[in-house]
Amino acid sequence: MKKFFIISLFFFILFLFSGCKQETYNKIELKDAFQTINSVELFTTGSISKDELKTLKEDINKILEDLDNLFNIQERNGIKPNTTLSLISQRAGIEPVTVSSEVIFVIKKALEMAEISKIQNKDKEIALFDPSISPAWKIWDFPNNQYDYFDNTLTVTEINDIETKVKEIVSCGLVNYKNIVVDEEKSTVFLAKAGMEIDLGAIAKGYAADKVKEYLINRGYTSSIINIGGNILTIGDLFEKSFRIGIRTPYINWTNLREDENGDYLNHIFGRLEVKDMSVVTSGTYEKYIRDEEGKEYHHILDPETGLPIDNNVISITVVTKESILADGYSTTLFALGLDKGMEVVNATEDLETVWVVKNGKTKEVYISSGLEESFFFNENVREEGYVFKGVFNENAED
Numbered sequence: 001m002k003k004f005f006i007i008s009l010f011f012f013i014l015f016l017f018s019g020c021k022q023e024t025y026n027k028i029e030l031k032d033a034f035q036t037i038n039s040v041e042l043f044t045t046g047s048i049s050k051d052e053l054k055t056l057k058e059d060i061n062k063i064l065e066d067l068d069n070l071f072n073i074q075e076r077n078g079i080k081p082n083t084t085l086s087l088i089s090q091r092a093g094i095e096p097v098t099v100s101s102e103v104i105f106v107i108k109k110a111l112e113m114a115e116i117s118k119i120q121n122k123d124k125e126i127a128l129f130d131p132s133i134s135p136a137w138k139i140w141d142f143p144n145n146q147y148d149y150f151d152n153t154l155t156v157t158e159i160n161d162i163e164t165k166v167k168e169i170v171s172c173g174l175v176n177y178k179n180i181v182v183d184e185e186k187s188t189v190f191l192a193k194a195g196m197e198i199d200l201g202a203i204a205k206g207y208a209a210d211k212v213k214e215y216l217i218n219r220g221y222t223s224s225i226i227n228i229g230g231n232i233l234t235i236g237d238l239f240e241k242s243f244r245i246g247i248r249t250p251y252i253n254w255t256n257l258r259e260d261e262n263g264d265y266l267n268h269i270f271g272r273l274e275v276k277d278m279s280v281v282t283s284g285t286y287e288k289y290i291r292d293e294e295g296k297e298y299h300h301i302l303d304p305e306t307g308l309p310i311d312n313n314v315i316s317i318t319v320v321t322k323e324s325i326l327a328d329g330y331s332t333t334l335f336a337l338g339l340d341k342g343m344e345v346v347n348a349t350e351d352l353e354t355v356w357v358v359k360n361g362k363t364k365e366v367y368i369s370s371g372l373e374e375s376f377f378f379n380e381n382v383r384e385e386g387y388v389f390k391g392v393f394n395e396n397a398e399d
Contacts, residue, residue, distance in 0.1 A: 269379055283331035330352065
């Protein structure tokens with residue numbers, strides 16, 4: 001139980017069969033590409049043969065492994081990455097690297113998100129989503145320093161040392177997406193300044209989910225839940241019913257779960273979405289964070305201007321849209337922009353909906369965008385944890 005909740009995904013998938021005996025369910029557990037838990041759930045009106053399930057598992061694992069071998073930049077088990085993305089960083093300031101059209105496509109999507117995230121900061125314009133954030137992110141070393149609910153904390157001195165180093169990296173100009181030069185004609189990518197690195201971790205899993213969906217549709221599947229490290233992408237619906245996707249309550253884990261007299265969990269999700277043929281992706285402060293010895297937390301979504309965790313009172317944002325690459329990218333982008341500016345983007349963008357959790361003193365306020373009025377359901381049981389459902393966000397409304 002402890003292990004389950006330490007590595008638990010953002011989403012608890014809730015589904016109901018309509019009762020027809022011909023309807024079958026198969027779950028395919030996949031390899032841990034992207035160092036995450038991945039799976040595909042298939043809903044069909046007839047059985048799937050063992051040979052077909054084996055083919056599906058092998059093919060989907062190959063899709064994920066191939067993409068991981070393009071986009072991973074993290075050292076794993078002491079082995080440095082040897083991927084296309086890591087090569088681009090190795091050749092920063094030296095020469096362009098020839099890449100596939102697939103890599104160019106994902107990088108361009110990341111650069112589009114950077115443009116969307118731009119704000120005016122005093123006398124200059126900055127992007128709060130920046131795929132060149134990697135040098136600062138690596139200094140924080142979240143994989144090793146991440147709080148694990150036990151005793152994995154850093155001293156205040158260690159935190160101060162990290163902050164000094166990341167500020168130096170930022171001041172040296174190593175975080176600047178405008179220095180990512182994409183030449184589509186020559187199929188090359190070049191980082192213009194030596195020491196720069198590119199990180200597509202905020203968008204690559206979404207792209208992987210889209211590729212898996214494309215594969216399954218080509219094989220004739222019309223009802224499925226794809227889960228790539230918590231990035232949820234649905235194909236169709238569940239026998240003419242919506243898929244029910246529960247959104248995990250921030251900071252609720254095996255240490256503070258509440259159960260009713262029947263042993264059912266009361267507070268593990270704060271709300272539920274009903275969706276058809278959509279992607280659901282969450283970003284939040286509770287996903288990866290460092291805690292110091294005094295209890296202060298430092299989450300993994302960093303401000304490219306400072307290299308420090310963004311501080312805008314947003315605890316989490318869940319994005320609902322059609323493509324998972326966009327849901328993935330928007331989840332980080334909108335989190336960084338904050339509730340007011342983020343909702344300006346949502347309201348101006350077609351097929352983009354959101355669920356926000358925002359800290360207001362000791363209260364966690366839950367807001368939704370207008371397109372979710374009929375498909376989001378708040379779990380009243382989390383009121384004991386300080387959650388309050390505020391309904392559709394309206395910037396002009398009285399509190």
